[in-house]
Amino acid sequence: MKHVLLAVGLAFAISAQAQKNYTGFPSLVWPKLYDITYQKDPKGEFDKPIFTKEVKNLNGKEVVLPGYIIPFQGVTKETHFMLSSLPINACFFCGVGGPEGVAEVFLSKAISYTDKPVEIKGKLVLNDSNPEQMIYLLVDAEFLGEIDF
Numbered sequence: 001m002k003h004v005l006l007a008v009g010l011a012f013a014i015s016a017q018a019q020k021n022y023t024g025f026p027s028l029v030w031p032k033l034y035d036i037t038y039q040k041d042p043k044g045e046f047d048k049p050i051f052t053k054e055v056k057n058l059n060g061k062e063v064v065l066p067g068y069i070i071p072f073q074g075v076t077k078e079t080h081f082m083l084s085s086l087p088i089n090a091c092f093f094c095g096v097g098g099p100e101g102v103a104e105v106f107l108s109k110a111i112s113y114t115d116k117p118v119e120i121k122g123k124l125v126l127n128d129s130n131p132e133q134m135i136y137l138l139v140d141a142e143f144l145g146e147i148d149f
Contacts, residue, residue: 029063030085033136036100046131049100059126065103065138066119066147077110083120083138104134111143119144 032054038047051059070082085101105120122141127133 027064027066027085029058029065030067030101032058033103034098034100036135049126049128049135051126051128055126058124061124062121063124063138064119064121064144066117067103068115068117069113070102071113077112079107079110081105082134083118099135102134103136103138105138105141107141107143109143114146117147119147 032052035052035055037050039050041048065083065085067083067085068087070084071078072081081104083103083105103120103124105122107120107122120138120141121144122138125137125139127135127137
């Protein structure tokens with residue numbers, strides 16, 4: 001019985017320690033960004049995102065997003081890449097997620113690629129007019145590190 005209690009106590013201690021390491025995952029921001037609709041652009045060139053009031057309130061504010069790095073080019077040190085709320089095999093570019101599940105990131109300092117989940121902090125910019133960029137941009141962004149569960 002002592003061994004069972006010790007094992008349960010150890011499991012709670014490990015769980016509590018893991019929660020101290022990182023408490024932001026899952027993100028409270030991504031679900032807000034998912035809540036989006038689209039309307040045809042008057043010129044018919046692309047679907048224009050219609051942001052909710054809650055998302056508009058985040059425009060220009062600093063947010064922290066957890067996610068997975070999707071490089072535009074090779075896996076070298078980069079300052080510009082995509083951050084997906086889903087792992088790369090389930091992201092927007094692989095056909096499962098939508099464009100509301102990725103953000104285009106512009107870091108101040110280059111980082112090396114990792115396939116582990118990461119956390120990025122930056123100013124959220126909403127894009128409803130430039131089809132050459134994603135609908136969510138994180139500018140002046142900072143790499144906070146890999147997420148350790």
